Amino acid sequence: MIIKLKLLLAIIIPCIILSVLSGCFDAREIDDLAYPMAIGLDKGDDNLLKITLQLAVPVAIAGGGGEEAPGGGGGTSTIVTIEAPAIYSGINMANTFISKQINLSHAKVIVFSEELAKEGIGKYISAIARGREFRPSMFVMVAKGSAEEYIRAVEPALEANPAKYYEMKLRAFDYTGFTTDATFTRFYHNIKSTAAQSYAILASVSKFDSSKDIDNDESTYLEKGRDIPFEGDFKAGSMPKVGDIKSEVMGLAVFDGDKMVGELDGGKTTSHLMVMGGFNYAFITIPDPIKEGFYVLINTSQRRNPEVEVSMVNNSPHISVKVLLEGDILSIQSGINYEDVDKLKVLEDGAEEFFKEEISHYLTKIIEEYGVDICGFGNNMKRNFLTWREWENFNWLNKFKNSTFDVEVDLKIRRPGLMMRTMPVPDSKGDED
Amino acid sequence: MENKIIFGRAEAISVLIIIMTTQLFISFPRLMAESGGNAGWLLTIYVTLLSLFFFMIISKLYKPFEGKDILDIGEYVAGNTGRILVGVIILITYVFIISIVLREFSDGLKILAFEKSPVSFIMIFFLIGMILAAYYGLEPLTRYSAIIVPIIAAAFLFIIIGVVPNFDTNNIIPILGKGPSELFLKGATKISVYSGLSILFLIPPFLGNYNNFKKTGYYSIILSSIFLTGGSLVYSLAIPYPATTEFVLPIYTLARFIDLGRFFKRIESVFLLAWATSAYIYLSIVLFFIVYVYKKAFKLKYHSPLIMPFSILIFTFALLPESMMAALELESNIFRVFAWIVTFCMPLFLLTIASIIKKKKRVKK
Known part of the structure; x- marks a missing residue:
């Protein structure tokens, strides 16, 4: 009995040591992966998709964002844009020139361009729902104009960490009421629903470069019968503001099925x-x-x-x-x-x-x-x-x-x-x- | 040797709960949604009532045959042929479902965590556990089940609580889902979700007396139904129909929804632990009963030499479906449609004939 036990231990102990103390042959360390924080989808040429990835630069985040990352996007992120037939093929292509393998599990937001949203985004949405790496809590946005332009305009002024920036900015509706909880889960359930339809957060790049240029031409105050615009009478892109932060989120993009049919202002x-x-x-x-x-x-x-x-x-x-x-x-x-x-x-x-x-x-x-x-x-x-x-x-x-x-x-x-x-x-x- | 093992009701109930509820972690909520629409949970309650009704009849018929399992009943009815025939039917059923479940769990694990590992490699890890457990026999398995069921239940409860913010009661309206005929006529075949109950008809020799057998049956059905109905209801509440018919691993999909502030995210790892544990116990128990049934059907002295051949067979069969979709389809379109015949009809048929024979014998005496 003792001999049998010793034999068993002689087999089990090396097995445990070998499996616990050594690494997996196909292990992927956190350090080996590149994490996009935002994914932008625009309509490319020849029916292709233009994919923009805002990748976090962990070294710069750890150092407080002091160093300028290549490719724009501020010190703590770098931005790449690529044309491909679909999201995953674009990621595959991006993997050829980014030193680390792209992993989507920390993506906080997916931004569709207005043009793409109006054509219908069902095919992209189902690809995201199928993908294990995409998080259901990711926010869905529609950028007036181009998604690439919007992502390139995102320059967190008060945040070193772009992930935290998106998390906080997109939850700001809790104290502004100008956007909403348009998570991927909600968006997906609504486009599949027979009792409700979808909406996404409206985003854009500020159209004013200097305070002298500010006007209220695109404000919705007149259609509401007001003499002056109130704070909610704007959509993203037309807010009367200038500053270092060019990106704006305000209002909703409204969908009929998987096609965007209109916009709502902040109010x-x-x-x-x-x-x-x-x-x-x-x-x-x-x-x-x-x-x-x-x-x-x-x-x-x-x-x-x-x-x-x-x-x-x-x-x-x-x-x-x-x-x-x-x-x-x-x-x-x-x-x-x-x-x-x-x-x-x-x-x-x-x-x-x-x-x-x-x-x-x-x-x-x-x-x-x-x-x-x-x-x-x-x-x-x-x-x-x-x-x-x-x-x-x-x-x-x-x-x-x-x-x-x-x-x-x-x-x-x-x-x-x-x-x-x-x-x-x-x-x-x-x-x- | 095994027949001398007597284990408690709690252990037996734990084994049956594991056997009947492991499907919850694979495709059960989706299958219910496919059959009952947004009233999948109602369908679960209906098939629970049906299975309780059938079990009531079976347990009444079982009364004169205390301590006999379904193979003994087969022998009582038709001698060696009866025993072997019943054994072969059970073997075919069990080898079929264990191969499919092994494939589904391994493919599921590949999707969730080990995407780069070959499916056969993942299967081998399950198989090693199954083989070891089968060698050690039924007693450690039942004891382990009794310990692990509350842990899995706690993990499941944790997932349910985490998903509560996603609940929308409107999702289970219209209350009758696909309609009364789909629910109560076509849905009746879904009684196969309780096909795991067939294990109960193999353990009477271990359970001691008839009273234990009866109570184990009722308790295990009722407790399993709480898990199954709960899982189905939670799934329907959190995801609107027809999106509920889309997801491969419904409970995992729910676990992914859990997002409690900025610090509690990616809770699905809890699910993964519960999922792999319940899969391991399920597969081990079924493998043990495969070799046990084979041994008993063919009156062999030992079950241990059968473990390796059957494991190799199961491994091979598990690799036969070309894809996970094919394995899932085999489960939903064949096993979950016809398993009730083996679980409920066969015992009913055998026990009815056995009762008649017993009465005739009594009259003759």
Whole structure:
């Protein structure tokens, strides 16, 4: 028995030592791989795909981004663009001139050019869904103009790590409300859904080089009936700003199936989040309900999930949305004491009316202009069906464009900030502003 | 020798849970979605009720045959021919499914972790474990199962909890999925998901008394159904139909969704551990029962010399499907469609005849 045990140990121990202490013959160390942080897809010549990869430079990241990486993209990343028939063939080609093997498992964002998105991106999306290396939490973007231009314009000013930059920038909708959680999973599920349609984050490169060039020509404030543009009345690329950071994300690209059919500005994206129940908080400007030309700023957040009901009225869908918000006062330009309990109701009513209009603009846009259900109202309608066949035959996505809607907003102002009232500012003339 | 081993109900239930729920880690949620649409979980509940019903009848018929396994019943009905015939049918079924499962797990592991390794190389690692386990026999396997089932259950629960943020109750609406006829008529053949129950009809000699046999059967079906229904429901809640029919490894796909802040990512490695462990135990148990059935069917003295030949056969059969897709299709279109005949019909048939013979004998006496 002891001899048998010794024999067994004599076999097992060398096996363990050999397998544990030696490396695998085909092992790939982290150091041997190149990690793209962003992947851009543009339409190339001759039906080819132009693939842009923003590769992290780990040495520069570790050193705080001091060294300039070759190929542009700031110190901590390098950018390559290649033309190939498909994503994987492009990566294969890139592997021939990049010293390390490309690994996509740290890609944070995939950027489609507007042109490609309008033609349809289904074939690329299914390749990504099939690939093990792509993460489901990766964000999907559509770049107005070229995806390559956008990626080349991404120069993290405050971040040494480009991965962290993308993670933080694309989660900023939590406190801006101007983009949304357009992860690959959500995008993929929506393009496959019979009750909802997809959307992606809208990105672009700033069109202004100097502050003198700034204009509001592409702002959406006029179509909303406003005299001046508010902060949400812009789409990526037209934000009135200049600076070192050229890249912009604001608004949504709206899809019908796998084809992009339209764009939403930042304000409509906020409304989208409110209707979907995904709005966290943001500073929102509303017109002063009493004094024209003045504004009140409210730190607005979603109180509860919205109440959505979808029914058929005269053979057309009717959507009822009730959005429940709350807010804290950040600024009252007019100095009117809305903090006063009697006047608070006036401010609340004014804010409710403002948000109602905003949401109505948004719903009109997606229903009448684009005819795409990016809110997933179909999911509410689905509850009226017992079997999948009945639901499919109902053809919700086709019926959606005939929908009517009504919106209700209930907003409660909770806190006044650090001031209980605004006292007038006296001057030498005796005026009090 | 083996027949002297008596193990507890907990061990037997653990073995059966492993045998019946390992499919959850391969293609089970997808197969349910293919058959029931977004009501795949409802289909799972339905086939659970069906299998409980069939098991109730079988267990009632089993009462006069305490301590006898299905081979003994075959012998009781038709002598040596009956025993050998039953043994061969079980052998064919088990060799078929173990080869396919070995191939699926090895191919799955190749997709998930070892993309550069040849599939035969991965299979060899499973085979080494299976062979060792089969040499050591049933007792260590059952004890190990009893230890590992709670660990796998915890890993599975961890995945479910992590996927909760992706849940959308709208995904399981319309509630009847593909409709009553698809669910309750065509879906009835999906009772084959409980084909692992056939192991229960081989272990009565190890279980001691009839009461143990009955309780083991009920508990294992009910506990397995919790895992299977839970897995199917979670899959349907997290991914909308018809996208649920697209993924090769549904639970792995779910595990990839887990993204808890910037620090808890890539949790699928937990899945990989649970997945490989349950595969190893499943394959080991089935290999053991293959050699056990062969030994008993042909009245051989030892089972150990059979382990290597059967392992080589299984390895060879596992390499026969040209692709993973072919292996998956063999499982879904053949095994999961017809396995219920071996699991439920054969025992029902044999036990009915055996009961009649027993009654006749009693009358004669």
